[in-house]
Amino acid sequence: MRPDRDARAMLPIPDRPAPGLTTYDAKDPDTAFAPIEPLLPPEGAPNVLIVLIDDAGFGAASVFGGPCRTPNAEKLAAGGLTYNRFHTTALCAPTRAAMLSGRNHHSVGMGSITETATSAPGNSSLRPNTKAPLAMTLKLNGYSTAQFGKCHEVPVWQSSPMGPFDAWPSVGGGFETFYGFIGGENNQWDPSLYDGTTPVEPPASPEEGYHLTEDLADHAVTWIRTQKALMPDKPFFVYFAPGATHAPHHVPKEWADKYAGEFADGWDVQRERTFARQKELGVIPADAELTPRHAEIPAWDDMPDDLKPVLEREMEVYAGFMEHTDHHVGRVIDAIEDLGILDDTIIYYIIGDNGASAEGTVNGAFNEMANFNGMAALETPEFMRAKMDEFGSPSSYNHYAVGWAWAMDTPFQWTKQVASHWGGTRNGTVVHWPAGFSERGGLRTQFTHCIDVAPTILEAAGLPEPTMVNGVLQSPIEGTSMLYTFEDADADERHDLQYFEMFANRGVYYKGWSAVTKHRTPWVMVGGDLPAFDDDVWELYDGSTDYSQARNLAAEQPDKLHELQRLWLIEAVKYNVLPLDDRGAERLNPDIAGRPSLIRGKSQLFFPGMGRLSENSVVNIKNKSFSVTAEVVVPEGGAEGVIIAQGGRFGGWTLYAKDGRARFVYNVLGIQEFPTGAESPIPAGTHQVRMEFAYDGGGLAKGGAVTLYYDGDQVGAGRVGATQAMVFSADETTDIGYESGTPVASDYTTKASRFTGRINWVQIDLGDDDHDHFIDPDERMRIAMARQ
Structure with a gap:
């Protein structure tokens, strides 16, 4: 009984026994059956490694001109392709749900985070079974699949040790192996971990040198080596999502100390330095403009002098955290290279699931829980200075200031959560696949989006988009394969229309133009009245001449703005974005929001x-x-x-x-x-x-x-x-x-x-x-x- 490998659009592939002679005695010389063949994807299907860094802006990593040294990302870029117009959704769980399904985040119910889910289809946090995840498709086509790190896509009422586990990676997510954590963030020194759906304890203590990123890399390396030792003919799909560089910014002290004194001039100067470096590297156009600082973000010179040493240390710790993360990503890549399969592995190194996080308050925090409990006043400048040496250590739960987040999003406006502007959604991305394209060190400028990753991998593997998975008819993938860009830097972009929305911060991109409106400021969540949706002020940008959204053309071209506003509304209806929802406490009350408790x-x-x-x-x-x-x-x-x-x-x-x-x-x-x-x-x-x-x-x-x-x-x-x-x-x-x-x-x-x-x-x-x-x-x- 041999599976029909040509029926891959229906998954699992139907077992269709071929008719033929059935003998009575197995010793009969006419007895013949085809040998059992293991399920494999088409010949030449590559291994796949997706690395997704958490809460990192476009201007953070050195590979995109930032101050945080990322030599492994740079090495991949030198041997691969750099994408300077790759986009996310402005928030972590929505980006992950979109990337792993190839559909827009509202299409898979993840309009925001799981904790604010409602009964509206676009915000339910429930992925419809008509939109099977990429890992499931690859597994049912013969890939070995594994995820290491963060999973924030489990609905909150399904996140206890009793499940149900339909949305967990190792059950409904399609990953045969999962080792990591469920939720938005974790203590890097003392994490809450799961092996599959079983709670497990870290293998060592912080005093013994334990760190979550290193542990995740250890597991990923071991799994990859084991997979190739036992199943060398099967390709793998590894999703490595370490949870770094999300707060708390935890890193061994020696990594933070590497950056001592490098941020003494503050965030305004850092943006200028990063901007100059980005132009020097060529990762942004020569005519790009540096967007100005908004009034909501304080100038470095206006910060209290007695707090500035603390602010410097916050950024030193973050930079060390990112370099430390890149180091352990490099260990995973090195393991692949040591096995001699790097050329046959397509690697996505996505530096950020959204823009840099501005959730650390204007001053940053030693223990962000103080601010969460309305007790930020306890963290006085005197207290913060007394705790400076502990930032990043097991005794801290730290975050950096809003100004640093803004600097890490150079050259763009705004930050994480602000889906209207590129500071919230544009994330530097490197693709490496020596067997898949000939150019080394190339730049790609086509508009791309996280929903494009899944169709790219399917096309690279020679696999059709499934029409039926586990007996359920599938809706079409909404992303566009990026494969056409691999060999043609000048190819016309194929993903030329994309909406954005997060907590009513919204925008639309169409053939170079973008129309955007910011509804709320991430760190101003208390006090003040939000405007009516129809009173939000829209901006218009021409991306063909304005890479960074620096020149607002709304007043000069009102007709063009109106055209794009209408287009946003059409896309919003199409993908379950409506109704817009900027409610606060109501969304946190399960009874009002309409989700189980x-x-x-x-x-x-x-x-x-x-x-x-x-x-x-x-x-x-x-x-x-x-x-x-x-x-x-x-x-x-x-x-x-x-x-x-x-x-x-x-x-x-x-x-x-x-x-x-x-x-x-x-x-x-x-x-x-x-x-x-x-x-x-x-x-x-x-x-x-x-x-x-x-x-x-x-x-x-x-x-x-x-x-x-x-x-x-x-x-x-x-x-x-x-x-x-x-x-x-x-x-x-x-x-x-x-x-x-x-x-x-x-x-x-x-x-x-x-x-x-x-x-x-x-x-x-x-x-x-x-x-x-x-x-x-x-x-x-x-x-x-x-x-x-």
Whole structure:
């Protein structure tokens, strides 16, 4: 029974047995069957490696004139092609969903991030089964497939360890292997990791030299070598998405120290230097103009002098982070070269899934969780200077200032989230495939987009776009193959129409022209009224003479602007962009937004072994009274370890046993711990341990009284001086009977956190004194956005 390899438009390829003689005895000399052949793509199909860097602007990497040294990207560019008009969606999850499907982000339900999904088709965060991902198509055609790193495309109500896993990479995503994390960002020193759908712990600690990017590269190298050792005839598809250089900017100190003193002149001067270098390299046209700084972005000279050393260090850490990331990308590429298959591997090195992130506030942050909780005032210049040497270390959760993000998007306007302007959507990209094109070190200037990657790979592999996958009729791929540009630098561009939209920042590109309007500023999420959509001011640019969108022609050519505005609306209708949605808190409330929620009511029951529960998976105890009750079985001699913990080093709470006694600790931002201990040990046998927290009320982030009980008898009391109003962590979780990630309390370690008795159950009950009504609706939206 031999599969019909010509039926590749229907996947899986139908097994169609050929009619013929069936003998009675296998020893009959007329007995003959065709040998079993492994499923392979057409002869000559290349290996594929897609590298996607996170939160990196066009002007960050040295390969595109930036200050962050990226020798491996430069090496690929020297042997491949550089694309200076490649575009993303201005946000991470939408870019990833679009790139991996070959469809526009609203077409696959990812109009924004998963945390702000609504029931509108373009914003549901659910990829329709009529739009199968590239990895699935390649796997069903005989490719080996693997993803390493970040996946932010899982709907929030499906992101717990119970799934469902349809949107996870190793189930519905088409990747046979997945090693990485689910969500928008992760602690690079102490990440929450999954192997497939199974939670796993990092193989080493930060003190032992662990770093997530290195770990991901280790796994990718091992997988590639194993794949070629065992299946040398099968090509592979590897998607390497490390999560760097997204905040927190975590990197070994020696990498940041390489850049000491290089940013002392500030971001305005850095943009000028990068701009000059870009022209010298030829990655932007000689007549390109440097766009001016908008009023919302402070000038370097206007920043406080006592803060400037901190601002410098923020950028040194980021630059070291990017160079460190490029180094480990280079290890993956070197492994491919060592196997002798580099020539037969098509590599996409995409430097950024959107523009540089301006979510770090005007001053940057040592612990971005402080700003997320409305406590940025705690990070005074004096505090920041005292913490300078810790930036990038395991004790930090840092981000750089808005001005640096703007500088990293040189020569364009704006940043990540601003889909209207190239600063949010234009990302430098290198393609390397020695067997696929003859030119080395060439520049390609055709308009291209992340949805073009999937059709390019299919064409390079000689594979048809599938019309049926797993019994479901497929809608057409919406991207355009870039293969036509590989051998012809002067070929007329084929992707000549593309809409953009993100949180009502919107634009359209058509045959060189772009019409754009910015609706909201990323870092101004609280205060001020957003204009009505029809009151947004549109701009018009002629890309044939204005590479950087520097000269607004709206006043000179109103008819052309109107034509493109109408075209944007037509494309918006076609691809499920409408209705436009700039709501804040409403999109974060599942009931209003119309998406499912894992949480019901004011009580939640947990059992031992449960863990890796995101904040979306646990009842919200912030700004209210709550209690935690646990039934535990204590052995003779007492018990030690965590009963339940939420959060980690940078904020959270934990109920645990220390020296046999119950203990509760509330950790505020890693700055202050409020402990309450029991006066006596938990007796041997089965007992209930209970913690009651009585919130002071009167607003957000207030303190409260703590009381500890054994079997209803009070055994301890204390106070929490302050709490976190909005969020504990973007990546730390809730665990029962142990703690993953970093420890909430400083008097135990993650490795030693496992409870030595037995836990029967743990229950959280909320009080009726909910003070969430004090929270500005826009504040919730700002936090959700900053965490992606």
